[in-house]
Amino acid sequence: MTSPREITGRCLCGAVTVRATVTDPIVRACHCDMCRQHTSSMFMSLATDPGSERIEGPAKSYRSSDWAERGFCDVCGSTLWYGTTNDGARHLAAGLFEDAAGAPLKLEFFADLCPQGYALAGEHKRLSTKETLEAFGVSEDDDA
């Protein structure tokens, strides 16, 4: 384990700046239908130190389900974060940071929902829909 370091990222147009601290960060990919529709493929987030995220600029949020919201730049439409409303956590898009902060891909959610035309490379954990829902303590009847 290394010590925390501060990282800074920004959206395409630069109107929104994001900051966070990271400690041995990883990248996670979510293939659920909502993330795919939002981003063109999958939502890739950087695991930042919880609560360290700072967002400055014209960010807008869309309430995408009973428990989640998604942030985007109101000037250029860049995807900024996936947030959970019960705890206020905001998972920042990895692409906002140069080289995704050098973090390795370690986990895919809803891996079985990834369309057949592409797949992420490498050895890492791939959770199916069932395994993803179990990991978050959600019943399969709920909307993803």
Add this chain to the structure above:
Amino acid sequence: MNATTTERTASGACLCGTVRFVARGVPEKFAACHCEMCRRWTGSALLDLDVPVENVEWSGEEHIRTFQSSDWAERAWCDRCGSNLWFRMTQDNEWSGSYGIPLGLFDDASGFEMSTEIFIDQKPDSFAYAGTGRAVLTRAECVAKFPALDDATSQGSDVT
């Protein structure tokens, strides 16, 4: 750019369903762009299919916003949910006349094949796609085809 003999008619929508489209002549192949602009815009890479502008009917236009992201191209999104809607050349050149529509918007995103990856050397290691056999272009190779890219896409200078 990727027109094939198996083009189809397909529909799609943004995450919140406010903006919808029906497109004719949809190719079966899509490209992935790893340039800095696409990376920042989508959170990873832009996966899109080129469809001629005249073949696409959009609805919910009042919620479509566009941003001129360079001297030659614009990007559109839904102003309710933030879904990426298109990349489009606004300059008259050999790539103009089509929408690059994000694969993820299609109601059925399966059955398409990744044919090309561009700006491959700008891709973070964690955004690597599996498989081989597709065309792969570096930033320098893209700039050689379209020199204006040299000014608008950095080679990576952020402080992380």
